[in-house]
Amino acid sequence: YHTALLLGSILALSGACNNDNGTEPTPGPQPDPTPDPVQEWGIEMINTTKVLYYGDRKTPGIYNYFFGLCDSEFIQDEQGDDAAPEGGKLVFFDLYSSVGAESFETAELPEGTYTLTEGGQPGTLDPYYTRLQVWQNGKQVSVDFSAGSLEVTNSAKGKLLKAEFTLTDGETLKCYYEGALTFGDPDEGSD
Numbered sequence: 001y002h003t004a005l006l007l008g009s010i011l012a013l014s015g016a017c018n019n020d021n022g023t024e025p026t027p028g029p030q031p032d033p034t035p036d037p038v039q040e041w042g043i044e045m046i047n048t049t050k051v052l053y054y055g056d057r058k059t060p061g062i063y064n065y066f067f068g069l070c071d072s073e074f075i076q077d078e079q080g081d082d083a084a085p086e087g088g089k090l091v092f093f094d095l096y097s098s099v100g101a102e103s104f105e106t107a108e109l110p111e112g113t114y115t116l117t118e119g120g121q122p123g124t125l126d127p128y129y130t131r132l133q134v135w136q137n138g139k140q141v142s143v144d145f146s147a148g149s150l151e152v153t154n155s156a157k158g159k160l161l162k163a164e165f166t167l168t169d170g171e172t173l174k175c176y177y178e179g180a181l182t183f184g185d186p187d188e189g190s191d
Helices: 002-017 037-041
Strands: 051-059 062-070 090-097 112-116 131-136 139-155 158-167 172-179
Touching (some): 090 112, 139 172
Antiparallel strands (some): 139 158, 158 172
């Protein structure tokens, strides 16, 4: 009796290890526990212009920040400003927040989600100055966005910026930057 019970248990266990066609199951591909940021967040931006903090010069209580992110090393355009090289992408962000600072020397880019919208209200990106710049036919060309947003969060490396925009031709641009942001004097320009 014990031998029959033991043999039945062994057969039952061996049947559990086989699939329907009698062969050993093969493990499938295992998901990567850490998602690829480029797949999830788009193009990695590796350079940033200085962040210009204009305070609430335009509207009291609404604070303005302006900066650019590029996916390659900057070149200089014909006016001597930072520009994307041929094949590169430079995105400028003109954002408004209810969070300000005493000066550009003490400013920090505020966390939050900023949406491309007219009006210069807190939580918005100005659609005129928020744009993509690319190098075409020997010069910088601006490409407008029809919709989009920028998410700013703190990170161990400084800030994590994730942006997603729809270009006027319907194409989507997703990009991200993680690292430190250096503020510059807005009265001296972006260099």
